[in-house]
Amino acid sequence: MTPERTEKLLNVLRRRQPDLSLIADQVNKPRNLSALVRNCDAVGIHSIHTVVPKEGYRTYRGTAKGSDYYVKSRAHESVENAISVVRQQGMKVVAAHFSDKAIDYREFDFTQPCALLMGAEKQGVSDVAAQMSDAHVVIPMMGMVSSLNVSTAAGIILVEAQHQRLKAGMYDQVRLSDQEISRTLFEWGNRDLAGYCRSNGLAYPPLDEIGDVIDAPGWYQTVKDGKADSFDWTAEAV
Structure with a gap:
């Protein structure tokens, strides 16, 4: 982005x-x-x-x-x-x-x-x-x-x-956690990759504070090698 x-x-x-x-x-x-x-x-x-x-x-x-x-x-x-x-x-x-x-x-x-x-x-x-x-x-x-x-x-x-x-000034305060902001930025900016993770039961890759993938080539290699972390998306709470 x-x-x-x-x-x-x-x-x-x-x-x-x-x-x-x-x-x-x-x-x-x-x-x-x-x-x-x-x-x-x-x-x-x-x-x-x-x-x-x-x-x-x-x-x-x-x-x-x-x-x-x-x-x-x-x-x-x-x-x-x-x-x-x-x-x-x-x-x-x-x-x-x-x-x-x-x-x-x-x-x-x-x-x-x-x-x-x-x-x-x-x-x-x-x-x-x-x-x-x-x-x-x-x-x-x-x-x-x-x-x-x-x-x-x-x-x-x-x-x-x-x-x-x-x-009450509630829109002037950041209400979401840093983790949720980073995660949501990733989802909004990487729709295809986020969808791929969900459909294949993979955890999102490590993200920085603005939702970018940390060491993207390394993460893709772990996916290719079948070593990427899994995640049960059906149990995710919103």
Whole structure:
């Protein structure tokens, strides 16, 4: 990569918010899912969680505009598992859900570690997800419609989260570890090589602070000789 490209990517990573995430619970329309990813990238979310719809889905890159590559994603078979994982990471779960305990989304404190949970297009947030969530938020509606498109609603709420975190100076601090920044720079700048490592169960080669391979010829030789370190990518946590 050119120095200018590297610096641009570094500036993005320095503003990433590892303690802010999104759970997409069986959002099955590819266009909506990709729009959610684009919203997350826009507000500095580093990784998201998706609960796989029963009917499945595929990525719709026309809406994501490539941002799906810059936001890490972890798939889950159930919303219970997704919520459990973000809780283990110290996050509260706030569901976009109309209920007796729901508050205006602007009243929720998004500066705390939290994950926004968005339900499927027609069904909304499931009963299980609603019960497991720590809080419910709603967007006040002034017209005849009772709800917004899932990606539109998520965008509105996430902009509020961004606003609160900007006021708190959270984008002025580097929140990711040096190791995560180096690793992500490698993935963004070496897509083919990163993909090769993943598909062949190889650990990433040793990297310097800006994500470049240390002693690339030597590492390629270890791969050729079958001596490169292995890695179980199916067990990787995001």
